[in-house]
Amino acid sequence: MKKTLAVDMDEVIADPVKKMRSWYERDYGIWLSDEQIHGKDMKEAVPPEQSYIFHEYLNTPGFFRDLDVLPGAQDVLEKLNREYDLFIVSAAMEFPNSLKDKFDWLADHFPFITWHQICLCGSKSLVQTDILVDDRIRNFSRFYGRKILFAAHHNVFVKGYEKAIGWEGVASLLL
Numbered sequence: 001m002k003k004t005l006a007v008d009m010d011e012v013i014a015d016p017v018k019k020m021r022s023w024y025e026r027d028y029g030i031w032l033s034d035e036q037i038h039g040k041d042m043k044e045a046v047p048p049e050q051s052y053i054f055h056e057y058l059n060t061p062g063f064f065r066d067l068d069v070l071p072g073a074q075d076v077l078e079k080l081n082r083e084y085d086l087f088i089v090s091a092a093m094e095f096p097n098s099l100k101d102k103f104d105w106l107a108d109h110f111p112f113i114t115w116h117q118i119c120l121c122g123s124k125s126l127v128q129t130d131i132l133v134d135d136r137i138r139n140f141s142r143f144y145g146r147k148i149l150f151a152a153h154h155n156v157f158v159k160g161y162e163k164a165i166g167w168e169g170v171a172s173l174l175l
Helices: 016-028 053-058 073-083 098-109 166-174
Strands: 004-008 085-090 118-120 131-134 146-150 162-164
Touching: 004 073, 016 053, 073 085, 073 166, 085 098, 098 118, 146 166, 162 166
Parallel strands: 004 085, 004 131, 085 118, 131 146, 146 162
Antiparallel strands: none
C-alpha cells in the first residue's frame, strides 16, 4: 500500500512571488530584492501603507493562471506520483478567484495529476495524509503526519521542521 503525500501549490510548485515582485515594480517602480524579502512575508518588506497591495494582487482574477513552475517540480512530482498516492492541496478559498486558475494551471503543467488528486480547500486542517510538503508552518498545526517545510523566502529562520531546499531537496527526502 502506497503512502499518501499532500503537496501545497503556491511557493512550492507555483511561483507567485516573481509575479508579485513584477506587479509591485509596475505599480511602485521598485523591484523587491531577495535581501529585502529575506525572512519576511512580502507585505512586511514594503511600507505599511502599501502592504495591502499583495492581497489585492492575489485576489485579481487571472493572477494564478500564468505563474511560473518552480524548477524541478514537474519532474520530481511525476516521480512522486508513481511512488505515492499524491494529492495537490491548496487553501485556495482564501482567494476565491484563484480556483479555476489553479485547476487549469495544474492541468497545463502537470497533466499526470488527475482531478481526483486536487483539493482546493479553505483550511488544510482536513488534510491527514502520511506526508505534507508545505511552505507555511501554520498548515502543520493540526497535521499529524510527517511535516516537510519547503524552503521559501519567508521561512528561512523557521527551525524545528524537516526542511527541503527546492525540489532536489524534496527528491532526496522522499525518493
